[in-house]
Amino acid sequence: MDPRYRKILQNNRSNLVRELDPSKLYDGxxxxxxFTQDMIDEIQSERTRRDQARRLVIDLETRGSLAFPAFLECLRETGQDNVLQFLQEGGSPHPPVPAPVRPNLLPVQIYTPKDIDKPDKHDGTPQKEVPVYPAKLDPLPSPFPEKDKLSPRPTGRPRRDSIQNYKMDARPCGLCLIINNVDFEPQSELKSRKGSDIDCDRLERRFMSLNFIVTVKRNLKQRQIKQELSALSKKDHSKYDCCVVVILSHGTEASHNRFPGAVHGVDGPSVPVQIITNYLNGQNCPTLQGKPKLFFIQACGGGEKDTGFEVSPDEVQPCAGGADDQTDAIPMSSSSDSLSMSDEPDARATLPTPSDILVSYSTFPGYVSWRDTLSGSWYVETLDRILEENAATSDLVTMLMMVNHEVSQNSAKGLYKQMPGSFSFLRKLLYFQAPPLGQSQTPPQ
Known part of the structure; x- marks a missing residue:
């Protein structure tokens, strides 16, 4: 885009966000x-009109020399003349508000008790008496003397029962969608994810034991991932208490508004985690409003490898990981080394996040995620075991902290580390339906 046009958009971005109706411009x-259809889909996935307008203007700046004239034509065709006028004139759609006129204040002479009844040194006029108040007033008697003695404010941590729990007693508890991308098409330049089927089987059995109805989809392209999530959002979740989405795939960094990262379809293109969560937010899936929506992402957050830092010997535990450890990032070279590299990072921004959503990542944004071709990924193997051993007694956030700690103790090839983490916007504690350790539970039909 011509720098002049880009400057006009940037200078008027706040006005455009306030005035623009983006829904009228998509077809034009x-x-x-x-714009492509995928770009339109991403803009429409934004929660509010202002967010959609902001994304449209930002994307427009990247769309070449014809973008700005075409934008003006679309504004004219859709009757948004006020926006068109201030863009053409380089002005503002509203007249500026004049600054308030401050009154000219004059200093006031202050009199102390010793100045009372003394003639003014300027005009000789005696001054009025000024009441003198004591420095400290006696307290008035209380109308409720029995309440004067207040109990001391409690100190220390709040009681656990002061935090509410999500309702999690529906049977079945909810739907669980697992997307397992293993075999990637040649044009994607992504390796097959050996060991992912082990992860998929583990989590399918685990969420069935937690009373979820589990659906597994294998080897989905980018558009098919969106279609499955859209179909899930259109289901009636009224009789359920929760919804779970698990994605096992290659991943990468991506620009985002709320959640970092993206996952790849087997054809190569990726879907941002931001878009994935939007399908189930309160606006796009009304029957899940106020209910927890959980996303578990086993994929790389980028291509950087974490070599860790030195700690005292008492913090070091025996490490896991073997010679067949691989990453879930994009390969960047044809080296014979089994370690894969990732793609380039992208810019990031932040906006408010919808409530009742938790996204658990297998690795910190920007870093690779390790997977053993024979025993599955570190993250899923640990998550499955922690859920089995603790779901009957611990809440989800506490269990994910246990996962973080245990995975952080592992080392790939005796060198590389991994740090899982989560973005939690849950408002309450979440306890799964889980039998005590050692007892079986009949999976939902």
Whole structure:
């Protein structure tokens, strides 16, 4: 885009976000080839009109020399003349508000008790008496003397029962979708994810034992991932208390508004985690409003490898990991080494996040995630065991902290580390339906 046009958009971005109706522009920008359908889908996935307008303007700045004239034509065709006028004139859609006029204040002379009844040194006029108040007033008698003695404010941590728990007693508890991408198409330049089927089987059995109805989809392309999530969002979740999405795939860094990262379809293109969570938010899936929506992502957050830092010997535990450890990032070289590299990072931004959503990542954003080709990924193997041993007594956030700690003790090839983490916007404690350790539970039908 011509720098002059980009400057106009940047200078008027706040006005555009306030005034623009982006829903009227999609067809025109699509038919003129300014935006693709995928770009329109991502803009429409934004929660509010202002967010959609902001994303549209930012994306427009990257769309070449014809984008700005086409944008003006679309504004004219859709009757958004006020926006068109201030863009063409380089002005503002509203007249500026004049600054308030401050009154000219004059200093006031202050009199102390010793100045009372003394003539003014300027005009000789005696001054009025000024009441003198004591430095400290006696307290008035209390109308409720029995309440004067207050009990001391409690100190220390709040009681656990002061935090509410999510309702999690529906049977079945909810739906669970697992997307397991193993075999990637040649044009994607991504390796097959050996060991992912082990992860998939583990989590399928685990969430069935937690009373979820589990559906597994294997080897989905980018558009198919979106279709499955869209279908899940259109289901009636009224009789359920929770929804779970598990994605096992290659991953990468990506620009985002709320959640970092993206996962790849087997054809190569990726779906941002931001878009994945939007399908189930309160606006797009009304029957899940106020209910926990859980996302578990086994994929790389980028290509950087973490070699860790030195700690005292008492913090070091025997490490796991073997010679067949691989990563879930994009390969960048044809080296014979079994370690894969990732793609380039992208810019990030932040906006408010919908409530009742938790995204658990197998690794810190920007870093690779390790997977053993014979026993599955570190993250899923640990998550499955922690759920088995603790789901009957511990809440989800506590269990994920246990997962973080145990995975952090592992080392790939005796060198590389991994740090899982989560973005939690849950408002209450979440306890799964789980039998005591050692007792079986009949999976939902």
């Amino acid at each position: 920008l699509l038919s003129r080839g300014i």
